[in-house]
Amino acid sequence: MLKLLNAEQTKLADQYTIENEPIPSLELMERASYTFVKTFSERFLDKKKTITIFCGKRNNGGDGLAIARLLHQDRYEFVDVVIVDFSDKSTPEFDANLIALQQTDVSIFYLKNPEELEGKQTDVIIDAIFGIGLSRELDQSYQQLIEKLNLLSGKKISVDIPSGMPSEGRLYGNVIFKADWVITFQRPKLNFLLPLSAPYIKEWKVVNIGLNEHFIENTASPYYWIWKKDISDHIKVRKSFDHKGTYGHNLIIAGDIDTMGAALLTAESSMKSGSGLTTACIPQSGITALNARLPEVMYLSRENLDNTDLDKYSSICIGPGLGKTEEAKAIIIHLISTYKKPIVFDADALNILAEDENLLSQIPLHSILTPHIKEFDRLFGEHHNCWDRIETAFRQAQKLQSYIVLKNRYTMIFTPTGLCYFNSSGSPAMAIGGMGDVLTGMISSFIAQDYPIENAIIIAVFLHGYIGEQLGQKMYVVPPTKLIKQIPYVIKDLKS
Template identity: 60%
Template sequence: MLKLLTALQTRQADDYTIVNEPILSSELMERAAKAFIKVFLDRFPDRKKHILIFCGKGNNGGDGLVISRMLFDEGYHHVHTYIADFSEKQSEDYLLNLERLQQKDVSIFYINQAADLEFIESDLIIDALLGSGLNKALQGEWEKLVKKINKFSGFKISVDVPTGLPCEGELLSEAIIKSDLTIAFQRPKLNFLLPISSPYIKEWKVVNIGLDENFIQSTSSPYFWFWKADIQKYIKPRQAFEHKGLLGHALMVAGADETIGAALLCTEACHRSGAGLTTALIPEMGLRALNARVPEAMYFSRNNLDKIDWLKYEVIGIGPGLGVSEESSKLLNEVLANFKKPIVIDADAINLLAQNHQLMKLIPQKSVLTPHMKEFDRLFGTHDSWWERIETALKKSVELKVYIVLKNRYTMIFTPEGICYFNSSGSPAMASGGMGDVLTGMITSMIAQGYAVEKAVQLAVFSHGYAGEQLAHKMYVVPASNLIKQIPYILRELMVK
């Protein structure tokens, strides 16, 4: 798990590293620029490219000046360096690197006002105007310059963060560099992981600049980033004498007459993720389809609900395609009144909770709510921004003692301990109907198999995204049914490697 930091915490990590490694701040800047250059050389090896580098007079600008020097030394001789000379203030390392650059045969231009900058043709534009030091909205010449650069045609690469984009928190204005590629130091900024950054970041990459990881681990932050290696630590191989009776029985409560498909998707996903037994509590008219699609699954008739033995099940998944009818509402009431183990609550089950907040009290501890943005807002009220949603989710997951899986490009998992894990896997090719139903089946299955709920959720969310990502290499769009077929293979791959 990587701990994610705010801009202030990153500065503290810089300072700590400088004092304790120890390393001169100018050397750290050199190391950062070198890490940037390594990615750059890989991506843009053509030395004939025309490059513009825009630098501020702080440390982000300092990075830009080092990058300019390093590019020159690497044989890029069509580089023009521009300095935004809008204030007297300048950092020591900026000044030092300006002197170093002046000793090379590199052209340096000063921009005193944005209007002086004519349109220039170039292949690449490096944005090193402002970085994590941003402390207010861009105004005046800064705003004009950024807007002008955005109109330039070259491929834009931002150093550390696009100029004008705050590392975390709400946007301050729309004067922000629209970068094609952002190369960030040590950690992705929190805002990279939220849709608000999407007009400004097409792609991002993180490079390690050797900040003190022990210091970072000791920093207090609720935000973490998890990836393949974290999942691989706890995914369990099947044991020699294990049988279906030991691998959990999951009950899927889903579907309505018009939306049987959702019930089939979550039931099949649950089965293919490895639950020992899966039973579908679905409308009778779906029985044939269930038998055809998932013959391994069992069926329980809603007409016999009074005879159900709730204790038979390790976990219940409820909601996909359930509808919000009177009958669905009764089903949810029954489940909440009788089942005391974790419940995975999705889609219409969330919508029903939103209609009847009294039911929230009945949700067993360590249950899992899996809303997308709209369901989240229906349940917890309208939010004007993702940061507001994050604040609510951090609070509600602690208050209700549940996990909240807020689905997105980088799905967030909020825990009863007040932690927010960002999932690293996934692909926009997954943005099509039914994908969330599959996730519900997967989470339910992992809980059935005995993973602690937190691990079950992480494992399901990661492997769901990972399967989508792998298929997206071959498919324009990943239909939910195709993803389901992939689950056992993906889990095996994660287990072995």
């Protein structure tokens, strides 16, 4: 698990590295710029393309000047630099890099006024105007410049972050450089992971510039980044004398006459994720489909639910395709009053909880709510931006002492202890009905198998996205049934 930092903490990490590696600030900038150029040159092989680098006068601009010199050294033939000269203040690192660049034959143009940009054409635009130091809305002249740059054709690449975007927190305005690609230093910036960045970033890549990892990992940040290694470390090895009882019993309460498929998807995903036994509590009309499609899964009739000892189930999930009927609500009330272990609530179960604050406040300790953005807002009120939603999610996860899995491109997992894990895996090919049902089955399956709740969620969320991402490389859209098929293979693969 990697810590994610805000701009302030990143600056402290820069500073710590400078003092303790030790490495002069200018050399750290050289390292960052070298790493940028190395990554850039792996993709932009044609050295005859025209490349214009727009540099602010602080350290992001300093990077830009160093990048110009290094590209030139790397035999890119047509590199020029535009210094955005709207203010007098420059940093010593900028000044030193300017002197170094003046020793080369890269041409340097001072832009005093956005109007002077008229008629500019170039194959590649590198944006090094503002980095993570941005602290307020762009002044008028910068806004005009960025609006003009956004209209230019040519590939647009940002150094560290698109100029005009803050590293975290609400956007100051909507004039932000629109980057095809961002090459960012050491960690993704928090705003990259939220839908607010979608109009401004097509793709981003993190490059390591050797900031002190020990310092970063000891920084008090609630944000973590889940990646592949975390998962393989956590998956349990199956041992010689294990039997089905070792892997728990998952009860799935889902489905209605016209949404039985949701129940089947959840049940199959539970079974394929490894729970020893899976029982589906579905309406009677679904028995034939269940028996025909999933002979491994057992059936519990809705009528018998009240008389069943729920404690025999090591995990319960409820919601996919359930409907918002009185019967569904009665089941939830029954569950909450009789089952004291965590329950996974999804889909219609969330919508039912959203309509009854009292019921929501009684869910068992460490339960899991898996809303998408709309369901989240139904539960906790309308939100108009991601950062307000994040604030609510932190607060509610602690108040309810539950986990909130806010589903998105980078799904966020909020914990009762005040942490937020961002999931790194996923693909737009997964945007299709039924995907959420699969995730619910996976989470409850891992809980049934006695993984600590937090690990169960993290493994399920990552694996779900990871398989979707792999299939998404070959498929325009990933049908949930295809994803489910891969689960046992991929778990095996990750463990070996």
